[in-house]
Amino acid sequence: MRGRKNVRTIRFCMAAMAMLLLAGNAALADDAQRRNYLDEKSMQLIQEAVFEVVVLKPAKDSLSYEKPLPFDLLPFAIRTDKYYSIGTAFAIGPDQFVSASHVMNLDEESQYPEVLLRDTEGALYAIDKITKFSDHRDFVIFSLKDKKADRYFEVNRKPMLNQTVFAVGNALGQGVVIRDGLYTSNTKEEVDGAWDWMRFSAAASPGNSGGPLLDRDGKVVGIVLRKSSNENLNYALSIAEALDAKAAIASSYKKAAYRLDIMDMTKMGTYKKEISLPKSYGELKRELVGDFNKFSDRLLKDLLAEYRGDIFPNGDGSIQMLHSTYSAVFPHMIMKGEDGNWDAFFAEETKRADLGKNGYLTYGNMKNSLFLYIQKPDDISLKTFYSDSKLFMDLVLKGIYFNRQVASEKIKITSFGKAVEDYRHTDAWGRKWFVRTWLMEYTDGKIITFSLPVPNGFITIMKAGQTGTVDSGYLPDLKVYADFVYLSYYGTLKQWQEFLAMKDAVPAVFSTVELNFSKKELQFRSKRLAFSYTPEVMKITENSDASLLFSFFRDGNKVVWDVAGVTMGEDKNNRTVFTVYRNIKPAKELRDSYHSDWENIVGRKFPYNSSAYFKEGQTIIRSVHAGGGDGKNSTANRQVLYTVTLDVEGSVEQQAMESRLAKIDAALAVAE
Numbered sequence: 001m002r003g004r005k006n007v008r009t010i011r012f013c014m015a016a017m018a019m020l021l022l023a024g025n026a027a028l029a030d031d032a033q034r035r036n037y038l039d040e041k042s043m044q045l046i047q048e049a050v051f052e053v054v055v056l057k058p059a060k061d062s063l064s065y066e067k068p069l070p071f072d073l074l075p076f077a078i079r080t081d082k083y084y085s086i087g088t089a090f091a092i093g094p095d096q097f098v099s100a101s102h103v104m105n106l107d108e109e110s111q112y113p114e115v116l117l118r119d120t121e122g123a124l125y126a127i128d129k130i131t132k133f134s135d136h137r138d139f140v141i142f143s144l145k146d147k148k149a150d151r152y153f154e155v156n157r158k159p160m161l162n163q164t165v166f167a168v169g170n171a172l173g174q175g176v177v178i179r180d181g182l183y184t185s186n187t188k189e190e191v192d193g194a195w196d197w198m199r200f201s202a203a204a205s206p207g208n209s210g211g212p213l214l215d216r217d218g219k220v221v222g223i224v225l226r227k228s229s230n231e232n233l234n235y236a237l238s239i240a241e242a243l244d245a246k247a248a249i250a251s252s253y254k255k256a257a258y259r260l261d262i263m264d265m266t267k268m269g270t271y272k273k274e275i276s277l278p279k280s281y282g283e284l285k286r287e288l289v290g291d292f293n294k295f296s297d298r299l300l301k302d303l304l305a306e307y308r309g310d311i312f313p314n315g316d317g318s319i320q321m322l323h324s325t326y327s328a329v330f331p332h333m334i335m336k337g338e339d340g341n342w343d344a345f346f347a348e349e350t351k352r353a354d355l356g357k358n359g360y361l362t363y364g365n366m367k368n369s370l371f372l373y374i375q376k377p378d379d380i381s382l383k384t385f386y387s388d389s390k391l392f393m394d395l396v397l398k399g400i401y402f403n404r405q406v407a408s409e410k411i412k413i414t415s416f417g418k419a420v421e422d423y424r425h426t427d428a429w430g431r432k433w434f435v436r437t438w439l440m441e442y443t444d445g446k447i448i449t450f451s452l453p454v455p456n457g458f459i460t461i462m463k464a465g466q467t468g469t470v471d472s473g474y475l476p477d478l479k480v481y482a483d484f485v486y487l488s489y490y491g492t493l494k495q496w497q498e499f500l501a502m503k504d505a506v507p508a509v510f511s512t513v514e515l516n517f518s519k520k521e522l523q524f525r526s527k528r529l530a531f532s533y534t535p536e537v538m539k540i541t542e543n544s545d546a547s548l549l550f551s552f553f554r555d556g557n558k559v560v561w562d563v564a565g566v567t568m569g570e571d572k573n574n575r576t577v578f579t580v581y582r583n584i585k586p587a588k589e590l591r592d593s594y595h596s597d598w599e600n601i602v603g604r605k606f607p608y609n610s611s612a613y614f615k616e617g618q619t620i621i622r623s624v625h626a627g628g629g630d631g632k633n634s635t636a637n638r639q640v641l642y643t644v645t646l647d648v649e650g651s652v653e654q655q656a657m658e659s660r661l662a663k664i665d666a667a668l669a670v671a672e
Contacts, residue, residue: 036164036180037180038166038178038214038216038218039218041218042214042217042218043178045151045153045218046168046176046178046218047120047176048119048120048149048150048151049090049091049149049151049152049153050088050089050090050168050169050176050211050212051088051089051090051091051097051117051118051119051125052085052087052088052089052117052118052119052170052176053085053086053087053088053089053099053103053104053115053116053117053118053170053210054083054084054085054086054115054116054117054118054124055083055084055086055112055115055116056082056083056084056112056116057081057082057083057084057442058111058441058442060441061441061442062416062417062420062438062439062440062441063404063413063415063416063417063440063442064413064414064415064417065404065411065412065413065414066411066412066414067411069404069406069411070406070407070409070411071406073406073407073408073409074406074407075174077174077175083116083118085118085170085207086103086105086115086207087099087100087103087104087169087170087207087208087209087210087211088103088168088169088170088176088207088208088209088210088211088212088224089103089117089210089211090152090153090168090210090211090212090220091149091151091152091153092152092153092154092155092220092239093149093152094148094149094150094152095143095144095148095149096141096143096149096152097117097141097142097143097144097149098139098140098141098210098212098223098239098242099139099140099142099209099210099223100138100139100140100209100210100223100224100225101133101134101135101137101138101139101140102135102138102209102225103115103209103210104140104281105285106130106133106135106140106281106284106285106288107135107252107285107288107289107292108289108466108467108468108469108472109289109467109468109471109472110444110466110467110468111439111441111444111467112444113282114126114127114281114282115127115281117144117147120176125144125145125146125147126144126145126281127142127143127144127145127280127281128142128143128144128145128280129142129143129277129278129279129280130142130250130277130278130279130280130281130284131143131247131248131277131278132242132245132246132247132248132249132250132277133249133250133251133277133284134242134245134250134251134252134253135251135252135253135254136191136251136252136253136254137195137237137241137242137245137251138223138225138226138237139223139237139241139242139245141242142281143278153212153214153218153219153220154218154219154220155219155220155221155239155240155243156215156217156219156220156221156239157238157239157240157243158240159183159198159215159221159222160183161183161184161185161186162182162183163182163183163215163216164180164181164182164183164215164216165180165181165182165183165200165202165213165214165215165216165221165222166178166179166180166181166202166213166214166215166216167179167180167181167200167202167203167204167208167211167213167224167234168211168212168213168214168224169204169205169207169208169209169210169211169224170207170208170211171204171205171206171207171208176211177205179202179203179204180202181200181201181202181203182200182201182202183198183199183200183213183221184199184200184201184233185199186198186199187199191255195237195238195241196238197225197235197236197237198213198221198222198235198236198237198238199228199233199234199235199236200213200222200233200234200236201232201233201234202234203234204224204227204234208224209224209225209226210223210224211223211224212224213236220239221236221238221239222236222237222238222239223236223237223239223242224236225237246274248276248277248278249274249275249276249277250273250274250275250276250277250279250284250288251273251274252271252272252273252274252275252288252291252292253270253271253272253273254270254271254292255268255269255270256268256269256270256271256295256296256299257269258296258299258300258303260303260477260480260481261335261366261367261368261369261477261481262333262334262335262336262367262480262481262484263307263311263335263336264336265303265306265307265310265311266303267299267300267302267303267306269295269298269299269302271292271295273288273291273292275287275288289468289472292472293472296472296473296476297476300476300480304480312334312336312342312484312552313342313552313559316589317336317340317341317342318341318342319341319587319589319590320341320342320343320590320594321334321341321342321343321344321552322552322553322554322559322584323553323584323586323587323590323594324343324344324551325549325551325564325565325581325582326344326486326488326549326551327488327547327549327567328344328346328486328487328488328549329373329487329488329490329547330346330347330350330362330364330371330373330459331346331371331373331452331459331461331485331486331487332344332345332346332485332486332487333345333346333366333367333371333481333484333485333486334484334485334486334552335367335484344486345366346364346366347363347364347365347366347371348364349364349365350362350363350364351363351364353398353399353400354399355374355375355376355377355395355398355399356377357377357378357379357380358375358377358378359374359375359376359377359378359380359395359457360374360375360399361373361374361375361395361396361398361399361400363399363400368463369461369462369463369478369481370400370461370462370463371459371460371461371462372396372400372458372459372460372461372462373457373458373459373460374392374395374396374457374458374459374460375456375457376395376456376457377395381498382453382455382456382495382498382499382502383498383502385457385458386434386453386458386502386505389418389419389422389436390415390416390417390418390419392436392451392458393415393416393419393436393438393449394414394415396460396462397413397414397415397416404442416438416439416440416447417438419436419437419438420437420438420439421435421436421437422434422435422436423435425450425479425482427479427482427483427485428483429483429507429509429561430507430508430509430561431452431482431485431507431561432452432453432504432505432506432507433450433451433452433482434449434450434451434452434453434458435448435449435450435451435478436448436449436451437449437470439467440464444466444467445464445465445466445467446464446465446466446467446470446471447462447463447464447470448462448463448464448470448474448475448478449461449462450478450481450482452482452485452487453499453502453505453506454487454489454490454491454499455489455490455491455492455495455496455498455499456490456491456492456495456499459485459487461478461481461482461485463478486550486551486552487550488547488548488549488550489547489548489550490545490546490547490548491545491546492542492543492544492545492546492572493515493517493522493540493541493542493543493544493545493546494542494543496515496546497515497517500513500515509527509550509561509562509563512525512526512527513525513526513548513563514526515546517540517544518540519535519540520534520535520540521533521534521540522534522540522544522568524546524566524568526548526562526563526566527562527563527671528562528563528582528670528671528672529563529566529580529582529642529668529669529670529671530668530669530671531566531580531664531667531668531669532667533568533663533664533667536663537660537663537664537667538568538570538576538578538660539570539571541571543571543572543573544568544569544570544571544572545568545569545571545572546566546567546568546569547566547567547569548563548565548566549563549564549565549566549567549581550562550563550564551564551565551582553582553584563582564581564582565579565580565581565582566579566580567579574649575617575618575647575649576647576648576649577646577647578644578645578646578647578661578664579644579645579647580625580642580643580644580664580668581642581643581644581645582640582642583597583598583601583640583641583642583643584639584640585598585638585639585640585641586598601624601641601643602624602635602636602641604623604624607620607622608622608623608624608643609622609623610622610623610658610661611654612652612653612654612657612658614651617649617650618647618648618649618650619647619648619650619651619652619657620645620646620647620648621645621646621654621657621658621661622643622644622645622646623643623644623661623665624641624642624643624644625641625642625643625644625665625668625670627642627668627669627670628640628641628642628670628671628672640672642668642670644661644664644665644668646660646661646664648660
């Protein structure tokens, strides 16, 4: 009995040992399945088959700074590198190199003429031919000039979920790093589910894009692309998806929605293009950029054409704007409001900066653009101010802070130099915009300004961004926005004299405007209104000021942009002025306030009854001009009536105010 028991015990122990050995072997096998490191052979392959994607740092810097740039604060490797590192690429064959398409900047204009590959020894290689490309799947396959890969990765077309993977890439431009994680799941491509994106938990940094996603055996399973926007996972494209894509084809597919800041209408479009390959980097870039820009231009034209009947100045939503006149020395923008009506909007918040010698800059944001009003300093002639792009931008930089960041330091930019582009754009109303651009070479950036001459300077719209975004996106938008800018023209008589002499800069409508003055008389004439006055009515000096209130209104069957009001001031430093204002009989669709104001004008009711009143330190008197029309219709039947308002600083008696107002009114001549 005792011996049998021992035999059983020995057998049990042997069985248990066998089970432990099996369990140990299973654990070893499981560890092999899940190990979070690559073997030495794979590590060596990474050194030889993974490359940085780089662009040459610009040799030129057009910018000037308030002090030397502190490059010594940058790490040595970055400070001394002649190239910017922008991504990663890898080899899967002697003549097959792979990266993410977005790394290569093939579909946008750029100041960088080409991208290069750099190996771990620092050797540089130019792209020879692109053999396969898809911006939708986000990959590119290409060959190199004078370089064949001696060693390259094998591929694993069917990786298993929940297995260890390694994201290999050029992290933050600090060299190639390897990070492990799990291949966690797949998710369908967003448009129509045409393929699966791989999702993985291995960390990825800027610069990893285009690098290989490896399995535990060092084989490529995917191309690292991007980080998820709402979870701590990263995306890759299966290498099989790239290899199985159409051969010798560059495929571009983009869903586009064209929107303008001035309205809520949108034009959707789908861009599809296939280009035969192989092609050089430059050839493919030119074709992709040029063709997509044509598509984008068509989309904008289609947007404006499709909604033409509802875009200002057309449609019921424009009626209110066509009956309104505003004082807008700081530029306004005509935009569609939430109520569906078009109106002139202005920046909710503006800031002012002194430029010296009576010059100043006022600026504020509207939607996604910066609007500026720049009054030039007195010691700069208007001709010089208009013609000198460097001077113009240097003055802007005195008021608006632009900086270049180097490490933790922000260094003020004091000059962008002379504009690299300087030309004119005439908008739909005959206004001549000065279009200028400046480069920020160090960041592939560009600044664009649209500036409209006014008597004492410029009103300007400014935008900044990546070079291609400015050229292909902001520029066509700004050409549209130019048609929707609403402004008044203000200046002293001296400034007006200089401005009106600049025939090449003033809008076409100013061919009908005359403003002449001497010590004895001032004369004004426009297409619909003329008047003159002497110092007996109001003092006339070079410092007297004038504001022309331009607006949009119907003239027969068309909408015109013309003078709808004139304000003449005694002196720029006081508030004694008179204003002649064009009033339109309101359309029945307009709200009651328009109709009640018109009834007050027609009936010469207060405040249009020549009765003076005191308000905020001024005596004010208004009347309705009886002239104009065809001489057959009574005031009540006219479509347009002019009102005259006199504002005088301090308290003035009724008789004195009435006498001055009568002299102004008697000198008016209305030609409509």
